Amino acid sequence: MSSVQLHDFDADQLAAFRENITAEFNDLKAKNLKLDLTRGKPSSEQLDFADDLLALPGKGDYKAADGTDVRNYGGLTGIQDIRAIWAELMGIPVEQVLAGDSSSLNIMFDVISWSHTFGNNDSERPWKDEETVKWICPVPGYDRHFSISERFGFEMITVPMNEDGPDVAAVAELVKDPQVKGMWVVPTFSNPTGYSVSEDVAKQLAELETAAPDFRIVWDNAYAVHTLTEEFPEILDIVGIAEAAGNPNRFWAFTSTSKITLAGSGVSFFITSEANRSWYTDIAGIRGIGPNKVNQLAHARYFGDAEGVRAVMRKHAASLAPKFETVLNILETRLGEYGVATWTHPTGGYFISLDVVDGTASRVVELAKEAGIALTGAGSSFPLRQDPNNRNIRLAPSLPPVEELEVAMDGVATCVLLAAAEHYAR
C-alpha cells in the first residue's frame, strides 16, 4: 500500500494520473477485445471432466439398485442410487434427499410458486391471499434468486451478508413481522462474496422465532463441495439443526451437480423435512410423473460414491484455483496501492465480489463494455438491480482461459482506476 491513496491526490496529481490511465484505457479499446466475465459458467476444460457421462448409463444398463427400470414412468423422489451418494456426501439420511431434474432453481421457483398459490404445509392461507409478502435478501447475493422473489411481487428487504452469513440480528428483527415469509441464502461460498454461513449462524437461523408459521429459508447450497483448495468445507446438516431447534420445516435446502458434471444437464437435490417433502411431492405428483431417472442413474454410475464426487471436485479446484489467483493478483497489483477497491478472497465457489469507489460501479461496467469486456451489470447482486452504493461488481473467473482472463482483468482494473479518477476529479 502506498501511503497516499487516490482520494488523497491533489488536483495536479489527479490530473496527471487521469491522463495516464485514460491513455491506457484508449490502448485497451484499440485491442478490440471481446471477453466475457458475466456468468458463473464452467469452462470447456471443466465440462470435459464429465466426458464419460455422455455415454452413460450405457446400453443395457437401466436397473436401479432396487430393481426399478429407470426408463419407465414413476418415482417422484428420484432413484435411491443417486440419493444415497448425496446422503453420504452430506452426512444425512437418504430419505431426506429428493433427486430431481437438472435444475434446483426450478424447484426453488416451484416451492415459492406453490406456497403462493396453495400455501405451504404450515400456511394459514396461500401467500397470494396475504396483503403483502416480504422476503429477506442478504446482499450482495444471487441475481436469479432476487428475480424469483421480484416476479412474485414480494417486497424484498436486504440484510448484510457477512463473512459468517446473513446478519442474524437484522433477520431476527425482520421476522417479527408476519408478512415476512422467507429468505434467500447461499450457505457455502456464497454468490458473489464466497462467504459461508457458520454453524453458529445456521443454528441461530434455525432457532429464530418467526411471526409467520410458514416462514421458510431457501438454503441454496449450490457450492457445497466447490472448494478451491485441498480442503472441503464442512456440510451442515441443516435439516437436523432445524429439527433440534424445534423448527423442523424451516429450511428448503438445495444443491445440484450443475457445477460438478454438466451445467445444463445435471441432477438437482431437494433436502428438507418429512412434512415439507410430503407437501412438495403431493403437488409435484400433480405436476408430473417424476424426474429423468436415466440421467440420475448415469450420474450414479459416473460417481460411484461420495468419494467419487470429491475426486471430480479436486479436478475442478485444480482448474479454477489458478483463475482465481490470476484475478486476485491483478486486483492486488493494479489496484492495491490506490485504495480504490476492496474484494473478497474466496476459498471456493464461482465468484469474487469487487467493491469499487462508491458511485462508480455502473461507470466501471460501462467503460469495460466500451473496451469489449462484458461484466455483470452493476447492481445485479442486489434486489431490483439496485445497489444503494453503486459500488459492487461480481467477477466470474471460471469461463475464460487464464490468458484471456489476464487480459480482461487487467482491462477491468484500468476501468476501475479511470472511473475512480473521474469521480474524484468532480
Place this chain on the structure above:
Amino acid sequence: MSSVQLHDFDADQLAAFRENITAEFNDLKAKNLKLDLTRGKPSSEQLDFADDLLALPGKGDYKAADGTDVRNYGGLTGIQDIRAIWAELMGIPVEQVLAGDSSSLNIMFDVISWSHTFGNNDSERPWKDEETVKWICPVPGYDRHFSISERFGFEMITVPMNEDGPDVAAVAELVKDPQVKGMWVVPTFSNPTGYSVSEDVAKQLAELETAAPDFRIVWDNAYAVHTLTEEFPEILDIVGIAEAAGNPNRFWAFTSTSKITLAGSGVSFFITSEANRSWYTDIAGIRGIGPNKVNQLAHARYFGDAEGVRAVMRKHAASLAPKFETVLNILETRLGEYGVATWTHPTGGYFISLDVVDGTASRVVELAKEAGIALTGAGSSFPLRQDPNNRNIRLAPSLPPVEELEVAMDGVATCVLLAAAEHYAR
C-alpha cells in the same frame, strides 16, 4: 350376437347364468393372480427399442448443429437439432417448437399455474383474481389433466368426447361465459377412447368466439404418431389453423417422446404462437436457465430425422397391435353376445375405453381387484373421478406381455359379466 341379451334373461336364466359366472369367478380368484392393467406404460420390449439412447450422445459429442456446447447453461427454447426434427415431423416451422425436459405434463401444469398467478399474455387479470375459473373437460378423458384443473380449484364442466372430437356445439355454448378460461383435449388417439379430433372440429375450435380473451385449449398431442397400423395419422398444424381463424394464441399444443423413446426421460415439445412462446419463456427464464440439452442432443442423434421417428413408431406398432387385438378379441368373444358392454376400437394410442352396464363399473373394478387384477379406478377418466353413469373403465394393454394380458382380460370379462348379472338380479 345372440338374440337374447343379458338384460332380457328371465329370472331362472339369470340365476343359472349368475351361478355359472360366480363359479368361474371363484376359479379366477383361486389362481392368485397379480396383474396390472392400470397405466399406459410402455413394456420392457418397447423400452428396449431405445437401448442405443442409453449411450448417447456419446463421449466427445456435445456440439449442437449451431455450435452450441450442449453441456453448459443456457438455451431456454431447446436445441435446434431436436426442434427441427419435430418441426419436420409435424410439418410446421421450427420456431414454433420449443423443446423442453422430459415431461410435457410439467409444462401444461406450469402454463396453467402461471396464468393463475400472473395471467397469460391475453389476460385482463390473473386467473387467481377471477371469482371462479371454469374449465371444459371432454369425457371420458385423461385423469392427470383433470387432476391439474382440480388442484387449481377450477370448476370442471364436462362435454362429450365424440368420435371426431369434443362436442363443439356444447363447447360453443360454454365459452360464452367469460369465466370459462380453458379446455383440455387429446387430439389424436385420445385417452381413453382412441378418438381423434377431425380437421373440421379443430377448425371450429379455432374459430370459436370466446367471452374470455385469454381462453386456451391445451392440445395435448401425446399420441401424435402412435399408430397401431401401417398408416400414420395426419398431424394438424393447429397453430396455423388458429392463426388462420384469427385466434393465433388459442392453443397451447404439446407432444413428447415419452412413448417413443423412454417414458420417464424423453424430450417434451411445446408448440404455440409467438406471443404465447414469448410469455412462456419470459417466466421460464425466471424459473431457470433452460432444459437438459444433452438429452435433447442424444435424442437428435438417436432419431436422425423425422423418418427416424416414424421408423421407431413402426416397431412400437408391431409390439402393441397384437396386445390391442388380444383385448378386443376377448371382449368380443366373452361379452359380445350378452349386450353388457361396448368398447372402442382404437387404431392408435394406448387405451381402450370399455363401457359396462350402467352402475356397475366400480363393482367390476372391485371384483377384478379381488381376483388380483388391478384396473384403473372406475370414474378415473372423469373430473373428480365421478363417472355420472358409473360405466366407464379404461383398459391399458401396453405393459403386460400378451400371455398375461390374455389371462387378465379374460378375468376382466368374467368380472363384467358377474357385475352385470348381480345388477340385473336386483
